[in-house]
Amino acid sequence: MAGKVYLIGAGPGAADLITVRGMRLLQQADVVLFDALVQPEMLGYCTQAERVDVGKRCNLASTQQRFINKMLVDAANKHALVVRLKGGDPMLFGRAQEELNALDEAGIEYEIVPGVTAALAASAGAGVSLTSRGVARNVLFATARVGQGEDPTDWVRPVVAADTAVLYMGVKQAAEVAAALLAGGMPASTPLLIVENAGLPNAREWPLTLADLPVAANWQLAGPAILMIGEVYRAKLALDKPIAMGRQA
Incomplete structure (x- = not known):
């Protein structure tokens, strides 16, 4: 049985601007795939989890979106609780729809936790x-x-x-x-x-x-x-x- 993926908005920067729900899920996560704009302090909420940098950086080495989609599906097939941690709000300029489509196609359950844009x-x-x-x-x-x-x-x-x-x-x-x-x-x-x-x-x-x-x-x-x-x-x-x-x- 596949696990569940949570797309969580990390907020705009400061670690304490994440929602309480988002922080609690980070503390329970088995694996966290995080963006380039996520502050190191926020990763301190999920020291128990495997943490994977999948950030996109302008004019620098970046993880292509299709690989992120595949990593999410693969992680959900191995772990019970997977977090995709996105800067700001996941539903605004965060390519969330591409990831949700990939999860839908794979039959993976997901939930979106909004963040401060x-x-x-x-x-x-x-x-x-x-x-x-x-x-x-x-x-x-x-x-x-x-x-x-x-x-x-x-x-x-x-x-x-x-x-x-x-x-x-x-x-x-x-x-x-x-x-x-x-x-x-x-x-x-x-x-x-x-x-x-x-x-x-x-x-x-x-x-x-x-x-x-x-x-x-x-x-x-x-x-x-x-x-x-x-x-x-x-x-x-x-x-x-x-x-x-x-x-x-």
Whole structure:
């Protein structure tokens, strides 16, 4: 009889931002397949388990998705409780559907444990609500990145139309993103907020305008970053230097 696979959201970084359910399952797991963005401290919750790094890293050696799918199925056929630990929330830009499809095809039982996505942690750390009465009544999560062999999608129109938009995996493409949004009709004066390492004590933020966004492509950021767009960030433009944010250690 096959075991059960739990897709667990690790949250945006800090080990104590995982849900209580997620932590309890890690403590019971036989094997844990974890992403590159999972912090080492979080793996301390599952010292009893076999831990397998299946992270994907931009421009670095990465585990291909089809091998991750196979490893999940193989692990479930050997162990009672298998955890697939994903950064942020597993159902947002985490290729969860491909893994769920593989488990369905193999007849493996699974359960999804949601996590805190980076946009929510960045919003909390910056002290700026994603929504605001009379300013922002809708929020869009999007990505401009296109994987190898994938067809591009029209992400520009919904981002331009949104009151608040959060672009995942877009800072390294800052120049292209800025050009696309300007061509799509977004004003050059639109306020933005770039947040690096959301949810961690060393998180940083940079307020700027769409006109200034291309300079971010040359920044050597050490951690993952997201791009937050909308009038709710107008007040942040008064700041003239990066701000360290996040909870105290």
